[in-house]
Amino acid sequence: MSLRPSPISTTVDFDRDGVQHGYLKLPISTDESAWGAVMIPVSVIKNGEGPTALLTGGNHGDEYEGITALLKLTTTLEAAQIQGRVIIVPMMNLPAARAGKRTSGLDQGNLNRSFPGNPDGSPTEQIADYFTRYLVPLSDVVLDLHSGGRTLDIIPFAASHRLDNADQQRQALEGAIAFGAPAAMMMFELDAAKLFDTAVESQGKIFVATELGGGGTSTPQSLAITERGIHNFLVHYGVMKGELQTPEEPQTYIDMPDASCYVQSEHEGVLELTLALGEKVEAGQVIARVYDMTRCGVAPVEYHAQRDGLLVARRFPAQVKMGDTIAVIGAIVDRLDA
Numbered sequence: 001m002s003l004r005p006s007p008i009s010t011t012v013d014f015d016r017d018g019v020q021h022g023y024l025k026l027p028i029s030t031d032e033s034a035w036g037a038v039m040i041p042v043s044v045i046k047n048g049e050g051p052t053a054l055l056t057g058g059n060h061g062d063e064y065e066g067i068t069a070l071l072k073l074t075t076t077l078e079a080a081q082i083q084g085r086v087i088i089v090p091m092m093n094l095p096a097a098r099a100g101k102r103t104s105g106l107d108q109g110n111l112n113r114s115f116p117g118n119p120d121g122s123p124t125e126q127i128a129d130y131f132t133r134y135l136v137p138l139s140d141v142v143l144d145l146h147s148g149g150r151t152l153d154i155i156p157f158a159a160s161h162r163l164d165n166a167d168q169q170r171q172a173l174e175g176a177i178a179f180g181a182p183a184a185m186m187m188f189e190l191d192a193a194k195l196f197d198t199a200v201e202s203q204g205k206i207f208v209a210t211e212l213g214g215g216g217t218s219t220p221q222s223l224a225i226t227e228r229g230i231h232n233f234l235v236h237y238g239v240m241k242g243e244l245q246t247p248e249e250p251q252t253y254i255d256m257p258d259a260s261c262y263v264q265s266e267h268e269g270v271l272e273l274t275l276a277l278g279e280k281v282e283a284g285q286v287i288a289r290v291y292d293m294t295r296c297g298v299a300p301v302e303y304h305a306q307r308d309g310l311l312v313a314r315r316f317p318a319q320v321k322m323g324d325t326i327a328v329i330g331a332i333v334d335r336l337d338a
Helices: 063-075 095-100 123-138 166-178 194-200 220-236
Strands: 018-028 038-045 054-056 083-088 141-148 150-154 156-159 184-187 204-211 252-255 262-264 269-273 286-291 303-306 309-315 326-331
Touching: 018 123, 038 095, 038 123, 038 156, 054 063, 054 123, 063 083, 063 141, 083 123, 083 252, 123 194, 141 194, 141 220, 156 166, 166 184, 166 204, 184 220, 194 204, 204 220, 204 309, 269 309, 269 326, 286 326
Parallel strands: 054 083, 054 141, 141 204, 156 184, 184 252
Antiparallel strands: 018 038, 038 083, 150 309, 156 204, 252 326, 262 326, 269 286, 286 303, 309 326
16 A cells, blocks of 8 residues: 655755754644644754664653653764764654653554554654654664653663564674663564564664663663663764773673563552562562552462563552563573574
8 A cells, every 4th residue: 555645844854964953843733733743853963975873762751761862962963973874863752752651642642552653643653654664764773762661660771683684683683782781682572563673673774772771760870871872882883983882891691582571460459579670580489469459468469480580670660450561581691692
């Protein structure tokens, strides 16, 4: 099926050398603005020929490490520092970022469950379509900066995925390792069909994702990891001139082979986690308890680890509902092979 051109227009010229700051403009009509537009900030830094890197944050609006680091980068990155082109979109889902929520305040759309998108769909689907059909084709490598947002806390890592194309998988994994976060991961997604990851990888592009903290905030430590990682990503793929910034501590390599890594609640109540983020886990160990909030004197339900490994993510709020992911356990490995 042939799709109509995207309704999104841009105020920047992606082919012009130099530094430009502008907008991706999505027309909307609301009670507050009959002929309005969603104005998504974008920066383009170009210097002659070379690869194009697309750097994105705010795919979810409550994940601030990427948003903050990329907004900061737009104030400092100069054309003379690069060879090629860098496209920076700090807040892909601007309505979600403005609302401080995971999903859009316009249509409750989860951008990272809306790809490849639709130019005739909701605002969130229209944004996804523009990235799929316009920005990704311009790019050689894509870095999508995520963290846990308000409901998760996650050890900082960069990740790639298992792909049918061995060379594409190898290049992505090398980028995830070069990012230089405390951990590098081969990540298993519960449902990848509508992710930005898949929209990029299906076009043969190199994609690296991150999880860089959480709790709906950022810290000096998480921002330092994010900023170093962006620098290393650009240097590794030949877009930025300079040297890789090596972390002081050796990286931990983590594999997520299947869905058993995710521990999801089958009860509602108050969550007690029995170990801290980043602690080692043994199969069979009690990792969480859920207490009934409707009465006293009731023993909690215990949750046991299904595998050895490392607690790489945990639910952040203490109140939990059925279906919530309460813990993620990754397997510690000596090396990650593409």
